[in-house]
Amino acid sequence: MSRSADRSAQGAALSRAVWDVLATQGLERLTVRSVAAAAGCTTGLVMHRFPNRRALLLHARQLLHEVTLARVEALEAAAPTIRAALRAILLQGMSIDEQNRQEAVVWLGFLASAISDDELIAEHRRNNHSWRTRVERLTAAAAPDWAPARVSSVALALIAMTEGAAALGAADPAAFPATQQVEMLDAALIAFGLF
Amino acid sequence: MSRSADRSAQGAALSRAVWDVLATQGLERLTVRSVAAAAGCTTGLVMHRFPNRRALLLHARQLLHEVTLARVEALEAAAPTIRAALRAILLQGMSIDEQNRQEAVVWLGFLASAISDDELIAEHRRNNHSWRTRVERLTAAAAPDWAPARVSSVALALIAMTEGAAALGAADPAAFPATQQVEMLDAALIAFGLF
DNA sequence: ACCGGTTCGTAACAAGCGTTACGGTAACAT
DNA sequence: ATGTTACCGTAACGCTTGTTACGAACCGGT
Numbered sequence: 001m002s003r004s005a006d007r008s009a010q011g012a013a014l015s016r017a018v019w020d021v022l023a024t025q026g027l028e029r030l031t032v033r034s035v036a037a038a039a040g041c042t043t044g045l046v047m048h049r050f051p052n053r054r055a056l057l058l059h060a061r062q063l064l065h066e067v068t069l070a071r072v073e074a075l076e077a078a079a080p081t082i083r084a085a086l087r088a089i090l091l092q093g094m095s096i097d098e099q100n101r102q103e104a105v106v107w108l109g110f111l112a113s114a115i116s117d118d119e120l121i122a123e124h125r126r127n128n129h130s131w132r133t134r135v136e137r138l139t140a141a142a143a144p145d146w147a148p149a150r151v152s153s154v155a156l157a158l159i160a161m162t163e164g165a166a167a168l169g170a171a172d173p174a175a176f177p178a179t180q181q182v183e184m185l186d187a188a189l190i191a192f193g194l195f
Numbered sequence: 196m197s198r199s200a201d202r203s204a205q206g207a208a209l210s211r212a213v214w215d216v217l218a219t220q221g222l223e224r225l226t227v228r229s230v231a232a233a234a235g236c237t238t239g240l241v242m243h244r245f246p247n248r249r250a251l252l253l254h255a256r257q258l259l260h261e262v263t264l265a266r267v268e269a270l271e272a273a274a275p276t277i278r279a280a281l282r283a284i285l286l287q288g289m290s291i292d293e294q295n296r297q298e299a300v301v302w303l304g305f306l307a308s309a310i311s312d313d314e315l316i317a318e319h320r321r322n323n324h325s326w327r328t329r330v331e332r333l334t335a336a337a338a339p340d341w342a343p344a345r346v347s348s349v350a351l352a353l354i355a356m357t358e359g360a361a362a363l364g365a366a367d368p369a370a371f372p373a374t375q376q377v378e379m380l381d382a383a384l385i386a387f388g389l390f
Numbered sequence: 391a392c393c394g395g396t397t398c399g400t401a402a403c404a405a406g407c408g409t410t411a412c413g414g415t416a417a418c419a420t
Numbered sequence: 421a422t423g424t425t426a427c428c429g430t431a432a433c434g435c436t437t438g439t440t441a442c443g444a445a446c447c448g449g450t
Contacts, residue, residue, distance in 0.1 A: 007397085010398095024311075025310075025311050026307065026308065026310035026311040026312075027222065027223075027307045027308065027310070028222075028223070028308060028311075029311060031436085031437065031438085032437080032438065032439085033436085033437080033438095041398080041399085042398075042399050042400075043399090043400095043438090043439090044397095044398055044399050044400075044401095045397085045398055045399075047438085047439070047440085048397070048398065052438075052439080053437090053438065053439095105310055108303065108306060108307045108310070109307045109310070111303060111307075111362065111366055112221065112222050112303045112304045112306075112307035112308075113221065113222070113223060113307075114366065115221035115222070115300055115303070115304070115365075115366070116219075116220050116221035116223075116224060117221075121366060121367070124366055124367070125366075125367050125370065128363065128366075128367065128370070129370070132370075149378070150382070152375070153375070153378045153379050153382040154382060154386075156360075156371070156375060156376075156379045157356055157379045157380075157382060157383045159359070159363070160355075160356045160357075160358075160359035160360040160363060160379065161352055161355045161356040161359055162355070162359070163355075163359035163362065163363060164354070164355035164356055164357070164358035164359030164360070164361075164362070165351075165355040165359070166359075167306065167358060167359070167362065168323070168354070168355060168358060170310075171306055171309065171310070171316060171319055171320075171323075172316070172319070172320050172323065175320065175323070175324070175327075176351070180347070180348070180351060181351075183344070183348045184348050184351045184352045184355065185352075187345065187348040187349060187352060187387075188352045188383070188386075191349075191383075191386035191387050191388075192382075192386050193386075202427085226406085226407070226408085227407080227408065227409085228406085228407080228408095236428085236429085237428075237429050237430075238408090238409090238429090238430095239427095239428055239429050239430075239431095240427090240428055240429075242408085242409070242410085243427075243428065247408075247409075248407090248408065248409095
């Protein structure tokens with residue numbers, strides 16, 4: 001058991017290392033050697049767990065998906081109303097704390113690297129589609145009398161707004177503090193009649 | 196004059212090459228050699244015009260600023276009303292055609308590379324601040340009776356929304372066609388009482 | 391206690407990178 | 421016509437990169 005425990009611990013350390021390097025040092029410094037250094041191992045171990053460098057990016061993106069998915073479902077389950085759930089899951093998608101800011105950096109780096117990579121962009125599409133259907137479902141539930149076209153438009157507006165806020169807040173946290181992002185989201189929700 | 200004309204023509208070809216490589220091949224393939232190949236010259240010329248690779252990125256970002264600035268001012272001048280001007284300049288900031296989509300890719304790549312580069316991130320802050328003050332000015336003019344806090348919140352919402360739509364549309368044009376982006380923007384402008 | 395297989399570190403490889411130095415060439419001034 | 425200067429291509433340097441091959445160490449089963 002100590003063997004398998006060590007192995008999963010190593011896997012977790014490697015995951016953290018990939019995440020940390022991409023989140024703090026950016027896309028161009030995400031190299032096999034820097035990940036190995038961050039994980040406290042050698043490049044051999046990294047290349048035994050990941051077939052190539054693109055797998056590092058893919059892993060970081062899947063990690064981002066898992067983390068946000070778990071958080072979003074917990075928020076949705078704990079919210080008293082549907083509208084509160086919608087607001088809560090949109091809030092966690094912006095750059096309102098250091099955790100979210102790092103996630104936005106990872107999102108940005110992955111997307112920039114996926115521009116010329118079909119496999120990576122396919123992963124982005126999968127995750128983004130899942131996110132979009134969730135927001136559309138909650139929007140439709142929060143405004144049952146809306147036409148599907150309006151639900152789609154408003155959900156798209158909310159998604160684009162939070163994603164943009166995540167990127168802008170990640171690149172310039174001082175110019176886009178959490179309070180302004182929250183006010184922005186509330187202003188939008190009120191304007192759309194969802195609050 | 197033939198000499199200086201050649202020189203400026205070479206400069207324009209180099210600018211186009213930097214832009215094209217970054218827009219079509221992404222950040223990681225933006226290398227001195229690929230730019231030279233795209234410009235039809237050698238690496239020597241590239242390194243005579245740019246001190247280092249970061250200058251390529253900086254140049255692409257400044258090019259993006261110049262292009263969008265000129266287009267935005269033309270749109271603003273040609274718009275019949277302030278609200279039409281606001282809508283027009285927001286439209287051009289999303290991924291509604293191939294030109295805008297390439298601009299979003301350049302924006303994405305630059306931002307991802309600026310994460311761990313103070314000089315690049317400073318350029319982003321400059322350009323973004325200028326963009327933000329413009330949208331805030333137009334928003335305030337379009338809704339003169341609003342309190343400054345509301346102007347700021349709504350302008351931030353519009354900026355984040357268009358920037359997010361630009362990124363999402365650039366990464367997945369099929370999932371975010373131009374019609375949906377336009378409907379999204381109009382829905383938001385109507386909801387905010389700006390249309 | 392020995393052995394087979396997994397696991398990971400070591401070391402090296404070729405390729406590509408940014409960057410620099412040098413030489414030739416063409417335009418300009420005198 | 422000749423010297424000077426700016427311009428740019430050639431070639432190379434040193435370094436980092438992703439990736440691979442090989443060997444040692446360790447674990448579980450017999």
